[in-house]
Amino acid sequence: MAAEAVPAVAVNVAEERVSVASNWRLVWWRFRKHRLALLSALVLIGLYLVVLCPEFFSTQDPEATDARLAFMPVQRVHLFDGARLSPWVPGVVGKRNPMTLRMEWRADASRKIPVGFFTGGHAYRLLGVVPSRLHLVGAASTDGRDQIHLLGTDRLGRDQWSRLVHGTRTSMTIGLVAVAFSVVLGVLLGGISGYFGGLADLVIQRAIELLQSLPTIPIWLALTAALPRDWTPQQVFFAITVILSLVGWTTLGREVRGRFLALREEDFVLAAELAGASRRRIILRHMVPTFLSHIIATSTLAIPVMIINETSLSFLGLGIRPPAISWGVLLQEAQNLQTLALAPWLLMPGLLVIFAVLAFNLVGDGLRDAADPYSQ
């Protein structure tokens, strides 16, 4: 036979690889091609590292107040000291304005506070277990007197950077946990409804319709307002998560139900039944894997919605309560226009919200495109 063109052979080998790859590997390959989604995934991993150990990433104790340091602006980090690569931050000099009684700050370039990495700072327990004093960034001076405030301070003199880092832990976790609850509820109830049909289906479907007819934000407000004022921040955290997920599971529940209904009629399910597979095996090994990747993609897209919801609720004062810190709680400080005009850096948490939500959306979109076996 005449020689084959070389590209034809190479293509055949590639096709072979694709046809024996498992579903997850295929999804990963397709996901890899979306560079933006990949980048966002890295950003998210970084954010969750912060969630694991916020103390390491913060510069000060987020609760430490000092009225003398109120409303310090964002400090500009200079990378070069003369010709050397040595980051430093100008010291600030504060003066109380006799008329407004507010502190006004001026940068004093004669006083340079060097910025160090992996410096010593206030004590904490890594992961709640290991005592440590190590921080990623901090003032490099040895006497511990000088502090850096990378994102300024608020009206009580609390360091915004540290508070932002700690708030990240709460906000990112709530999103994840609330969606996890929703998924469990949605898959469980939607599955029962779709697979078994009959009375269970009827009841669950009506319940879903009822819940979906409720106006979400007002009901959330009402529910969170119902939480007793004397609950601990942890209890409030847990309650908020449950409340958020109680309404969120309905969309997923409906989708899962629809899938099960459709899948029940598929030939491959019939084949499994005829082969004598147990019901549990059919559900877990045959039906669920077909839409598992879709569930993961949908869940990833649901997390940013939860984050925005929690932030909005806390902003209104009905979500996470101080002294617990979340992005929404931080943004409460920015409610007052006068305060904002004086200290616009208090809006920084909002930027982080946008950033995180953007990253989640990009990753979720990438996952959804990668998981769909029929997309290009």
Place this chain on the structure above:
Amino acid sequence: MTRYVLKRLLLLPVLLFLFSVTVFAIVQAPPGDFLTTYVATLASSGSSISAEQVEALRREYGLDQPVWIQYVRWMENLAKGNLGLSLEYQRPNAELIGERLVLTVVLALFSFVFTWIVAVPAGIYSAMHPRSALDYALTVLNYVGVATPNFMLALVLMWSAFAYFGVSVTGLFSPDFVDAPWSLARVVDLLKHLWLPAVVLGVAGTARLTRVMRANLLDELNKPYVTTARAKGLPEWRLVLRYPARLALNPLVSTIGWYLPALFSGSLIVATVMNLPNIGPLLLRALVNQDMYLAGSILLIYCFLTIVGTLISDILLAWLDPRIRLEEG
């Protein structure tokens, strides 16, 4: 189809009844009641009130009755059209709500119109010129728009207007028009103040709608009936608008059902931030103060608006898509 609509309308009172029970239970859930908060507020501002006075007030407001009797009284009054009395404002709830209800609905509708007028053409353009510069720009805007919580946008806009232009954009009317009688000039003034909250409220929805429209239209453009239409010799723009755009709109119309109610709920946050006389901030205060009849009534109104919104969307969808209409039989 009329059967379908009738069935839904008949279910309305049943749903509302179920919701009223849920709503009342939620409102009553916090420990204590309105008077507890009232007393605490008085105490923090330095005044006090005697125990007998508190008891008298409690009897007067009917707060000493068991919960289910309070619920029944509420229902009785509702059936008569009486929404009860606001414990905090000491005014009929109907008045309080009525003052704000029109604005709430107008704001939501405004936002809704804005969203669709912007999103549908943007989505169509994006789908017809994929990967063009404008498409990329729109995509970026969409992603950021979906990611921005609307109160954040409101804050930023208000702050920049205040910090850079010294203009305070809160409130609905310029000082001259606040108490003036209704006139064309007052309407114009209202519109001048309303567009900003409407845009803020609608940004996230617009962004999402544009993306969905773009995706749907891209899907439809590959379908065979588009080729047939093109082969008939139809001009491109007429072809796109008449066939694939029409079909791409169908799934979007089905989302109106939850979008309208979402606008009503979302306006709560924006109105609180921008200080607008909306039923949202009213609800917030009522919830915090446990002004239960007020809170309950407003929540019921939200539920009603939600159900109506869903019904409108189902009707619209059936009307637009003959496949649904004719198969309902």
Place this chain on the structure above:
Amino acid sequence: MTTPVLEVKDLRVHFFLDEGVVRAVDGVSFDVGPGQVVGIVGESGCGKSVTVRAILQIVEPPGRIVGGRILFTKDGAAAADLTALDAKGPVMRAIRGAEIALIPQEPMAAFSPVHTVGDQVIEALRLHQRQWRPEGAPLSRREARALTIELFRSVGISMPAERIDAYSWQLSGGLRQRAMIAMALSCKPRLLIADEPTTAIDVTTQAQVLNLLRDLQRRDGTAIVFITHDLGVIAQMAHHVVVMYLGRVMEQGAVADIFDAPKHPYTRALLKSIPSVRAAPRTLLPTIAGSIPHPLGRPRGCPFHPRCPDAIPEICADRVPALRPVGPGQHASCFLYHRDEADEP
């Protein structure tokens, strides 16, 4: 010799993908005479559909016509080169639908599901009214409706007045195809392009549709370009056959010549692979060795040579054979017949 209605000369349509360039149509030439039925036959992916889309100038990006000419002659007018026209311009749009009409592949998906079939036919009528009735008042709604009912009746749709208000998904497969044919013929085109019109329907309906097309063609003298992969249909319908493979014409000629005396090895293999009642029982069904190469991995030289039982080593792998006469009215592109005449690769 009468002027052909359509002359396709050396048409090349390439698709510019991220992974490379797919040469879907790579030098195709054939003629369609007035009132003639030309059947284009070939396996999936050989470029038949792309060719006719190029004729109508509806090739979708990233595809583009990169070479060749398509000459179309209206009654009494000079030939127009369709490739030179702006695909979206008014001249081409006036031709599309009115002079050259398409019967697309799947009638179910080819009608819009949210408009009635009657509306879609009326749209075609009104769009091109200046062409099929140059004088007279503009078409009124009632006239258009009456005309459509007549059209439906002429293609054999029973109860046309009711069917006109039906949606495509409410009609059976056969009725839908007839409605599609009615729409295509509404403006009395000179050339009808039928893209696999019988693939999506069952055999009985298939026979009816083919008879209908043949009657209409004989009655109105419409030329038809008929695309199919079914050799039996070709034998029934076509006067002239064009056999394509991987974007090139392997052989073309009168239907009798192609079926009784095929010259190209590919045509021979195709004909041999038709199962026959006369074959001895328990024999293997003959197939063509190998499989169609990946579009991005076109073989060098003659596109068929890797699967050809008569391939000549050195020559067939190296140069592309040109389409040359091998008999009266029959052409083939094969080095078995013309050793020295090659085309540009």
